[in-house]
Amino acid sequence: MDMLKEAIQKGQKNLSEYDSKRLLAEYGIPVTKEKLAKSADEAAAFAKQIGFPVALKGCGAALTHKTEKGVIRLSLKSEDEVKKAFGEIFSIETMDGVLVQEMIPGERELVIGLIRDPQFGPCVMFGLGGIYTEILKDVTFRVAPLEPRDAREMMDEIKAAKILGPFRGKEPVDRDVLEKALIAMGKIGLDHDEVKEIDVNPLIIHKGTPVAVDALVVL
Secondary structure (H helix, E strand, O other), X not given: OHHHHHHXXXXXXXXXXXXXXXXXXXXXXXXXXXXXXXXXXXXXXXXXXXXXXXXXXXXOXXXXXXHHHOOEEEEEOOXXXXXXXXXXXXXXXXXXXXXXXXXXXXXXXXXXXXXXXXXXXXXXXXXXXXXXXXXXXXXXXXXXXXXXXXXXXXXXHOOOHHHHOOEOOEOOOOHHHHHHHHHHHHHHHHHOOOOOEEEXXXXXXXXXXXXXXXXXEEO
8 A cells, every 4th residue: 555655665653643544444444534634724624524523633643642742622613713723733743734533422432453463463452442441451352364253252252342232322333333343454454564553542432333533553
């Protein structure tokens, strides 16, 4: 894939969030609606197209710890708010642009990912996401390629498996979409040796559908 080759030629250690999600989308993994803005006016126009409220995130291959660096603004409700937030974010750090992203509401956060094990090669990860990934470590792994049965077993293996069923009056997770996303994650690892690791956290459940809200592809 040209995007990966170009990134490696430039000496990048990872893809930006925008490019990471473009790679996921190529493999059919649902991602947020978003556009990369290079100016405040462009950001405001994109926000209007996407529909308010929106999130703004600084975006660049070297920009990985966005929360700590203060380059995220959430729940922006007007073009003026977007323009102001763009100016604030752009003054903090050198970046490719600012990601204008739809706000995805959802109480359930999952994580899916890929690691490249020295012995087994690409392995797919699935588990509880958000702030609980590191605290609870409720995750499971499978060696790629995954069959549908492998993906289904992963869903049932985590301790918090009940979170995939009906939850607080919300509909159950669309297991078919989640299954395809896990299989696709393994396929990315098999298709692209240059991809060392993928972290999709959080994968938010919105109206039953898992959507990648943040993603990082490490090269």
